[in-house]
Amino acid sequence: MPVLCRPAVNVPEHIITAEQTLALAERQHAGHDQLALVLRLIRNTGVSKRHIIQPIEETLRHPGFEERNRIYEVQAKQRVPDVVRRALDHAELATDEIDAIIYVSCTGFMMPSLTAWLINRMGFRPDTRQLPIAQLGCAAGGAAINRAHDFCVAHPGKNVLIVSCEFCSLCYQPTDLDIGSLLSDGLFGDAVAAAVVRGQGGRGLGLERNASYLIPHTEKWISYAVKPTGFHFRLDKRVPTTMEPLAPVLRDLAAAHGWDASRLGFYIIHAGGPRILDDLCRFLDVEPQAFRHSRATLTQYGNIASAVVLDALGRLFEEGGAPDGAPGIIAGFGPGITAEMAVGRWVDAPVPDLAAHYATGRRTAAMPAARRVGPPASQTAGRWPVPQA
Structure with a gap:
């Protein structure tokens, strides 16, 4: 059974709080005839803070589509490798044990995809399959998991790396003043994440x-x-x-x-x-x-x-x-x-057959002992059907 292992996530160092967002909205759109509605909708999102790849002053400037896309590429190459390494560590795998990379993003464009750069720079095998997904937006995280599952079912024992790179702040448009756009300005944040779907073993x-x-x-x-x-x-x-x-x-x-x-x-x-x-x-x-x-x-x-x-x-x-x-x-x-x-x-x-795993000569992290987690059985009885063998 394919197993989606522990993800690694990185959020940028620049932070904008809910209070700062509301103050900016009031200052930037003081004359908007529906400002009160916009402020109420932003408050109702429940977002307390967001992380963005640039200081807010730079985010609010629009240097043009070409420059923004250049920033996307530079930032992606700076931030993605770390989450990839951590995701591989969580899955107890090395780069040469990955058989496919699924890269999802809807906030910038590169061709070839960042997958090619990762294969060349991080030691993935040249025959690693590449699947960039660019137009499913927020649904792409789920789609990547499903396509990784499908791949592992079709190719038993193979492993898939999923990478998500979303810099939503690069899509800020200062001239878009409709309610949906202004609400989005107070809702979306930036993040990079990665996870491995193991075809065999894993937690x-x-x-x-x-x-x-x-x-x-x-x-x-x-x-x-x-x-x-x-x-x-x-x-x-x-x-x-x-x-x-x-x-x-x-x-x-x-x-x-x-x-x-x-x-x-x-x-x-x-x-x-x-x-x-x-x-x-x-x-x-x-x-x-x-x-x-x-x-x-x-x-x-x-x-x-x-x-x-x-x-x-x-x-x-x-x-x-x-x-x-x-x-x-x-x-x-x-x-x-x-x-x-x-x-x-x-x-x-734990990953089964640990001796065989080490015998491959590939790097693997220390293996933790198996353990049961969560509440005791007495607290979970009746909450879900008993899994069948």
Whole structure:
């Protein structure tokens, strides 16, 4: 069973707080006839701070699309290698043990993809498969996990590296004054994340089934208008209502696997905004605490696009993980409106056949002993179906 191992996440050093965001909005848009509404919507996001790759003074300037894309490339090459190394360490693998790299980003453009640069600079094998995903927005994190799962099923024992690089601050457009754009200015943050899906062994989310779904006739609800000044984000006011049609899709995915989506052991959900999480809690009939990891990502980092699901999963690891065998779901939502979803069980075990692993002569980190994590069985009885062998 392919296992999604512990992610590595990096957020930039420059921080803008909610108070600073509100003050900037009041100063930059003092004459806006709907400023009061904008300020209220930004407050309601629940975002306390965001991290950005440049100081706010530089972020607010627009040096042109060409310069912004140059900044994207420079910053990506500076920041991605570290998270890749840490993700490989978490998975107990070396670069030459990776068989495919999936790179997701919707905030800059490179050709060839950063995957080629990583292969050349970090010691990945020349025959490493490359799969860049550029146009799924926030859903791309879930899509990357699903495509990695598919690859590992098609190629048993192979390993896939997922990399997410999102510099949303480079998409700030000072001339976009519609409500959706101004709300986005107070919602999105920057982050880089990486994780490995191991084809065999590893500890984390054992991937068992995945699915994609597109809500018909909603392709204009989240989009980019590409202009000489770059990417102009478009957000329809109906986007927060999308959990009502998507919740049954999540239920159906769990049911197809013999599970009840209301009684899972853990939930890793894309935190597009607070209403997304609130509505999904209601439609799936789960307690708000079930989405605590997604809410923490939103509060501390804002919406970091495709990196959200990896950061939220990382927070589950920081909490100690889930009980061995606990069923869970991971889902990302984005343009389309598209949902990328997967279900699986928590795998809490060391890499099997450690002697054979060392015998390959490849570098591997020290292996921790297996342990059960999470609450005792007496506290979890009845919460989810007993996993079948």
